[in-house]
Amino acid sequence: MALISLSLTVLYMLSRPPVYQGQGQPCNSVEHGYQCFPQVSHLWGQYSPYFSLEHESPASQDVIPDGCEVAFAQVLSRHGARYPTQDKSATYAELISAIQRNVTSFRGKYAFLESYKYTLGAEDLTTFGEDQMVDSGVKFYHRYRTLAKMITPFIRASGSDRVVASAEKFIEGFQNAKLDDHHSGGKAPVVNVVIPEGDGFNNTLDHSACTAFEDDELADEIEGNFTAVITPPIRSRLEADLPGVRLADKDIISLMDMCPFDTVARTPDGSELSPFCSLFTGKEWAQYDYKQSLSKYYGYGAGSPLGPAQGIGFTNELVARLTQSPVKDSTSTNTTLDSNPATFPLDTKLYADFSHDNSMISVFFAMGLYNGTEPLSKTSVESIAEMDGYAASWTVPFGARAYFEVMQCKREKDPLVRVLVNDRVVPLHGCAVDSLGRCKLDDFVSGLSFARQGGNWKSCFA
Ligand SMILES: *[C@@H]1O[C@H](CO)[C@@H](O)[C@H](O)[C@H]1NC(C)=O
Ligand SMILES: *[C@@H]1O[C@H](CO)[C@@H](O)[C@H](O)[C@H]1NC(C)=O
Ligand SMILES: *[C@@H]1O[C@H](CO)[C@@H](O)[C@H](O)[C@H]1NC(C)=O
Ligand SMILES: *[C@@H]1O[C@H](CO)[C@@H](O)[C@H](O)[C@H]1NC(C)=O
Numbered sequence: 001m002a003l004i005s006l007s008l009t010v011l012y013m014l015s016r017p018p019v020y021q022g023q024g025q026p027c028n029s030v031e032h033g034y035q036c037f038p039q040v041s042h043l044w045g046q047y048s049p050y051f052s053l054e055h056e057s058p059a060s061q062d063v064i065p066d067g068c069e070v071a072f073a074q075v076l077s078r079h080g081a082r083y084p085t086q087d088k089s090a091t092y093a094e095l096i097s098a099i100q101r102n103v104t105s106f107r108g109k110y111a112f113l114e115s116y117k118y119t120l121g122a123e124d125l126t127t128f129g130e131d132q133m134v135d136s137g138v139k140f141y142h143r144y145r146t147l148a149k150m151i152t153p154f155i156r157a158s159g160s161d162r163v164v165a166s167a168e169k170f171i172e173g174f175q176n177a178k179l180d181d182h183h184s185g186g187k188a189p190v191v192n193v194v195i196p197e198g199d200g201f202n203n204t205l206d207h208s209a210c211t212a213f214e215d216d217e218l219a220d221e222i223e224g225n226f227t228a229v230i231t232p233p234i235r236s237r238l239e240a241d242l243p244g245v246r247l248a249d250k251d252i253i254s255l256m257d258m259c260p261f262d263t264v265a266r267t268p269d270g271s272e273l274s275p276f277c278s279l280f281t282g283k284e285w286a287q288y289d290y291k292q293s294l295s296k297y298y299g300y301g302a303g304s305p306l307g308p309a310q311g312i313g314f315t316n317e318l319v320a321r322l323t324q325s326p327v328k329d330s331t332s333t334n335t336t337l338d339s340n341p342a343t344f345p346l347d348t349k350l351y352a353d354f355s356h357d358n359s360m361i362s363v364f365f366a367m368g369l370y371n372g373t374e375p376l377s378k379t380s381v382e383s384i385a386e387m388d389g390y391a392a393s394w395t396v397p398f399g400a401r402a403y404f405e406v407m408q409c410k411r412e413k414d415p416l417v418r419v420l421v422n423d424r425v426v427p428l429h430g431c432a433v434d435s436l437g438r439c440k441l442d443d444f445v446s447g448l449s450f451a452r453q454g455g456n457w458k459s460c461f462a
């Protein structure tokens with residue numbers, strides 16, 4: 001039986017469409033993430049699939065140096081690639097059928113549109129997105145192997161299906177890696193806590209409790225204004241090429257959104273680029289990427305008066321775990337959960353939490369990880385260097401992961417903290433950083449004064 005299934009696997013692998021690009025490397029891998037069509041797919045903002053930023057830190061800064069042992073690691077992860085949300089999925093389906101009704105001739109790179117059938121689901125992970133999370137679990141196991149081979153991580157997920165499913169797939173990858181490593185002992189990880197989402201719940205992995213924040217529409221207005229700057233030439237071209245069509249600004253963005261969403265759904269390995277992608281130029285993808293960064297910055301980051309406040313709760317939970325002391329927070333933590341060792345233990349060394357892009361942006365800004373980023377221009381594209389390493393595609397792509405790690409080193413008495421976002425060592429603010437991007441644990445914690453003092457959470461209910 002085993003033999004038969006093995007040979008079927010081999011046959012299946014041989015008959016699969018090519019996933020290899022260029023130098024005989026798979027274009028999506030555990031180590032490097034999504035490197036398929038990078039000139040396009042790394043410019044999709046939060047709809048980019050995770051790609052490793054390992055080469056964006058000074059040489060070898062991201063490795064665990066000799067003489068150091070990891071003493072603690074926490075991953076904060078986004079869910080994997082998903083279908084569009086319910087509303088957007090309906091919007092895209094309607095737009096495509098309106099185009100099919102109105103347009104009188106489809107030629108060249110538009111030919112596929114004539115018979116394109118909209119079959120995307122809504123809200124849930126795609127198969128590719130599930131595999132991303134398996135890969136993420138494998139990568140986490142290997143990076144933190146000295147702890148992971150012995151310790152069962154404590155795992156929480158925010159309560160939407162795709163986030164819980166992401167945690168489960170991560171666990172699958174983690175366990176597979178552990179078995180492959182011949183470490184079968186200890187309890188298998190489970191999702192220990194699912195924190196309900198929605199009105200009335202305190203949830204550090206999904207915002208909702210801060211009234212003034214939820215009512216704010218600044219980011220939508222800024223995104224709309226920027227969209228109006230970039231769409232006129234795109235509209236002229238598409239309306240000329242697709243006789244009979246009339247496109248509003250939001251329709252143009254919808255057609256651009258179809259490129260990532262169709263790509264992450266059309267094959268299980270993401271190896272086929274959607275034909276929607278070629279309707280736009282490289283310059284237009286750079287504008288699209290910036291639009292995504294802009295809306296996250298002014299929606300959940302420092303550009304929003306209460307954006308960083310949404311990340312205070314998680315930051316204070318991390319401080320509690322790092323210092324093994326009870327959570328001190330009166331923002332979005334649930335005190336019932338966080339005061340109970342069964343739902344918020346303080347004595348373990350490996351943690352994994354699963355969340356959404358928006359809340360992760362708020363957490364990064366609550367920690368000041370992007371305090372070197374100047375307010376983003378509302379009218380013209382900035383490069384990621386100009387934004388000091390902040391971009392939606394660099395911070396919260398599908399399957400994004402931030403590692404908070406503590407190491408104990410031979411020649412240094414104090415434990416050292418380092419933060420990696422998608423494998424890039426983030427230059428920390430608020431504490432004295434060494435050449436490997438690390439701060440002393442006590443310094444790091446004292447630098448998190450914004451969160452420890454409760455930030456401006458009071459303005460939520462003013
Ligand atoms: C806090 O968590 C408890 C235990 O899961 C739950 O019963 C309660 O509804 C939660 N409260 C809030 C405000 O989220
Ligand atoms: C958006 O554009 C309108 C019209 O130009 C302008 O009045 C408004 O102030 C802009 N909004 C923001 C938030 O910049
Ligand atoms: C299709 O045509 C209808 C009727 O003229 C128009 O209202 C609609 O905006 C058009 N939609 C597109 C996407 O061309
Ligand atoms: C939920 O958060 C509010 C502060 O925003 C706090 O007053 C309340 O006690 C919290 N509830 C629980 C169960 O932690």
Ligand SMILES: *[C@@H]1O[C@H](CO)[C@@H](O)[C@H](O)[C@H]1NC(C)=O
Pocket residue numbers: 367368369371429430431447448449450
């Ligand atoms: C980041 O900047 C904010 C706003 O100025 C400040 O409150 C916070 O303390 C800074 N964080 C760090 C870690 O430097």
